[in-house]
Amino acid sequence: MPKATTAGHVSTPAVSPRLLWTALAVVAFMLLITYLVAFDQGAVSQSGMYLHELMHDGRHLLGVPCH
Amino acid sequence: MPLTDGSKAPTFGALLLRGLLAGLIAGLLAGFFSYGFGEPKVDAAIAIEEAAAPAPAADAGPEEEPLVSRDGQKGGLFLATGLYGAAMGGLLAVAYTLLRRRLRTPSDTRAALSLAGAALLGVVLVPYVKYPPNPPAVGDPETINQRTISYLAIVVIGLVAVWAAVVAQRTQPTEWRKAAAAVLGFLVVVVIGYALLPNINEVPETFPPDLLWSFRLASLGTQAVLWVVLGIAFAALLSLGRRPAGRPEREFVATA
Numbered sequence: 001m002p003k004a005t006t007a008g009h010v011s012t013p014a015v016s017p018r019l020l021w022t023a024l025a026v027v028a029f030m031l032l033i034t035y036l037v038a039f040d041q042g043a044v045s046q047s048g049m050y051l052h053e054l055m056h057d058g059r060h061l062l063g064v065p066c067h
Numbered sequence: 068m069p070l071t072d073g074s075k076a077p078t079f080g081a082l083l084l085r086g087l088l089a090g091l092i093a094g095l096l097a098g099f100f101s102y103g104f105g106e107p108k109v110d111a112a113i114a115i116e117e118a119a120a121p122a123p124a125a126d127a128g129p130e131e132e133p134l135v136s137r138d139g140q141k142g143g144l145f146l147a148t149g150l151y152g153a154a155m156g157g158l159l160a161v162a163y164t165l166l167r168r169r170l171r172t173p174s175d176t177r178a179a180l181s182l183a184g185a186a187l188l189g190v191v192l193v194p195y196v197k198y199p200p201n202p203p204a205v206g207d208p209e210t211i212n213q214r215t216i217s218y219l220a221i222v223v224i225g226l227v228a229v230w231a232a233v234v235a236q237r238t239q240p241t242e243w244r245k246a247a248a249a250v251l252g253f254l255v256v257v258v259i260g261y262a263l264l265p266n267i268n269e270v271p272e273t274f275p276p277d278l279l280w281s282f283r284l285a286s287l288g289t290q291a292v293l294w295v296v297l298g299i300a301f302a303a304l305l306s307l308g309r310r311p312a313g314r315p316e317r318e319f320v321a322t323a
Contacts, residue, residue, distance in 0.1 A: 015165060037154070058101070060200065061148075062293075065201075065217075067207075
């Protein structure tokens, strides 16, 4: 086995509490976008059903359940 | 050279940016695939829905204008897949940042592709078999909450199943036992999940089966394109970002 497994090669930042909190915020934001695309029925987007209808084909073709 | 963590590691922001960009590319390509192979099936399903709907009563007044035209929805498809792809790319970048050191491979490319492959298996294939997607005109609006909860549950179960496969294979000493343990760990979780979650079949008996299955294949293709392109694009962007570092790279490349 080559030695490269860990030595000398660092491809991600060290995990710190600050990184974890940032990552958590990013995950929350990504899930919010996912929700708007794939699950919202107008309650969150505050656009009535406009965004729902606009992205409706994508929702079906991405395999998410819809009415 | 010093082995201190982070000496030349990219920042989280740099990784996140690559993930978002890879996701946007993947989402748009998935959108093109979907536009070509999926939209004709959606059109056909809507035509069936409209043919089946009772003709509006003469005194019902002018027909209700749709909120978004069909052409608008076909443009919205790219918005949907692009945003969804970018979001998945962001999540992939977070997963890569937090899990890279736990993936026992010296290759960043292999690590990125493994994570995207795990997502394809857990988030797409496991849910797909239990709850195959349906075109418009199929599905009872009354049950949307139940169906959404079941769908989210199967996505979580899919991810847990992939995790179980990794944990199980790491307990075994030899290659073939690792493979067998991974399959077993995966199947145990999936089978239990499939058994616990309710079956849902709301496809009307009159709906043409060939249209249903060609829609489902188009949907599977859309999601497969998204995750495959996302994995490859993310891996490619990671390796692009590494090149300029130059010096210490050679010993790694030589052993990879």
